[in-house]
Amino acid sequence: MAAVWAGVVILVILVIVVLAAALKVVAQYERGVILRLGRFVGIREPGLRIIIPFIDRMWKVDTRIVTMDVPAQEVITRDNVTIKVDAVVYLRVINADAAVLKVADYVRATSLISQTTLRSVLGQSELDEILSHRDELNAQLQRIVDEQTDPWGVKVSTVEIKDVQLPEGMQRAMAAQAEAERDRRAKVVHADGEYQASEKLAQAASVLAKQPAALQLRYLGTLKEIATERTNMVVFPIPIDLFSAFLGRGSEPRK
16 A cells, blocks of 8 residues: 555656646747757747657747946057947847857857957047947947847847046047137137127217217217216316317417
8 A cells, every 4th residue: 555655656746747847938028949859849939838848948038128238348549549438238039049049148149249349340430430429330330230140030229339438648638629629719709709899889980970960969978977977076078079160260360
């Protein structure tokens, strides 16, 4: 009787082990790649899946977007400036069987491709292009890396340059250049203002020269402004034209 119970227990354990090996759960964001005796036989979609125990082997591949940091790379630009640049890569698996069968570790392989591509592309660009045309460089990096990873079933959607570290001497030189540029713009704006003001003054002088009455009105307005000020002494300007009549009479010869 004891042998019978022992056999039943062993049988139950074997059934549990076989079921555990045969039943697989594939999550919604995963795909199951099945190899039967080392040969690819298909992909299992999300859900509860049954495989042949000890004959089939399943690799679960995550199809969600993966964010991968590219370590800082030391790059010599085309204008011989040494900089350090790091980046971030967004990728996802679109072909699960290729990601398992054609590359051992698609994340590490994509990281190495991204590093070499980053050094190559930025090494062909000047420093000003890297600082001011980053969107174009990001698009170029994404296109090149995506072409390299496409046979692996990996889609690289975005490559973004995160930080550009400049040498301290270059940072000081760029700061001095920016300050000089700001001073130049300020002087240009000031000179332009002076030029416009001189044009307006010249126009005003031309109008006053043609219309003496306007000059008299301006004179009366100035007197009104002076009269409102509370001062102990008032300077009363008198145009020389007021004395012209008297001067003219005084210079007439007596008969």
